[in-house]
Amino acid sequence: MPLTVKICGVTTHEALAAALDAGADMIGFVFFPKSPRHLSLAAAGEVSRRVEGRAQTVALLVNPEDGQIDAVVRAMRPDWLQLHGAETPDRVADIRKTFGVPILKAFGVADSDDLAGAETYRGVADRLLLDAKPPKNGLLPGGNGLAFDWTLVRDFSPGAPWMLSGGLTPDNVGEAVRLTGTPGVDVSSGVEDGPGQKSLAKIRAFVAAARLAQDQLGLATGSV
Numbered sequence: 737m738p739l740t741v742k743i744c745g746v747t748t749h750e751a752l753a754a755a756l757d758a759g760a761d762m763i764g765f766v767f768f769p770k771s772p773r774h775l776s777l778a779a780a781g782e783v784s785r786r787v788e789g790r791a792q793t794v795a796l797l798v799n800p801e802d803g804q805i806d807a808v809v810r811a812m813r814p815d816w817l818q819l820h821g822a823e824t825p826d827r828v829a830d831i832r833k834t835f836g837v838p839i840l841k842a843f844g845v846a847d848s849d850d851l852a853g854a855e856t857y858r859g860v861a862d863r864l865l866l867d868a869k870p871p872k873n874g875l876l877p878g879g880n881g882l883a884f885d886w887t888l889v890r891d892f893s894p895g896a897p898w899m900l901s902g903g904l905t906p907d908n909v910g911e912a913v914r915l916t917g918t919p920g921v922d923v924s925s926g927v928e929d930g931p932g933q934k935s936l937a938k939i940r941a942f943v944a945a946a947r948l949a950q951d952q953l954g955l956a957t958g959s960v
């Protein structure tokens with residue numbers, strides 16, 4: 737089983753280069769104005785063009801209208817759309833059909849009922865992304881640097897590819913991979929020095945730690 741590594745919330749050429757050179761499989765770009773990682777369409781087009789096929793690009797949206805998706809798809813031609821809001825299975829299916837872009841659907845997890853909810857997207861989303869729930873009255877639905885109880889997903893087998901996120905860091909990603917057997921990891925805050933300030937050293941350390949765990953477990957590098 738391969739391990740996919742995603743670096744999310746990239747806003748600068750320097751962070752992008754660090755992630756690509758380190759060997760990340762997926763790069764996430766955030767389109768959410770309240771986020772310190774929000775990108776304009778023009779900036780997203782420019783930064784994502786520099787990926788040049790070295791990784792898959794992911795456009796992150798929250799409860800988007802078709803018009804917003806259309807603008808993002810035109811601006812950067814993402815390989816994936818990450819839906820990080822309360823999009824229903826019907827809405828996810830609709831977006832997938834309308835735009836013809838694979839969907840990474842995010843879920844907040846606090847207990848096993850949340851995992852059962854995620855499984856209802858089987859056959860609708862192309863990949864599931866398990867994240868911690870945001871704090872009550874928090875500004876951001878994701879990218880909060882919070883972890884959930886990983887033992888909940890020890891035997892998680894949703895019948896669809898999935899990824900683990902929420903509070904991952906260079907220091908804990910190896911343990912997370914070993915404990916959960918996840919086929920993918922996703923990080924944003926854990927490779928930052930402050931909100932939206934990506935650390936090139938932490939990006940390199942995160943990818944290296946994930947690959948070390950991958951090698952120790954005899955996994956392959958993620959083909960996404």
Ligand SMILES: O=C(O)c1ccccc1NCC(=O)[C@H](O)[C@H](O)COP(=O)(O)O
Pocket residue numbers: 744745766768771772773774796798820867876877878879880881882901902903904922923924925926
């Ligand atoms: O990053 C944001 O600002 C953001 C805003 C709105 C929705 C989602 C957002 N981020 C999601 C992610 O970066 C990750 O997919 C995931 O939540 C992990 O984040 P972190 O715990 O910070 O590593």
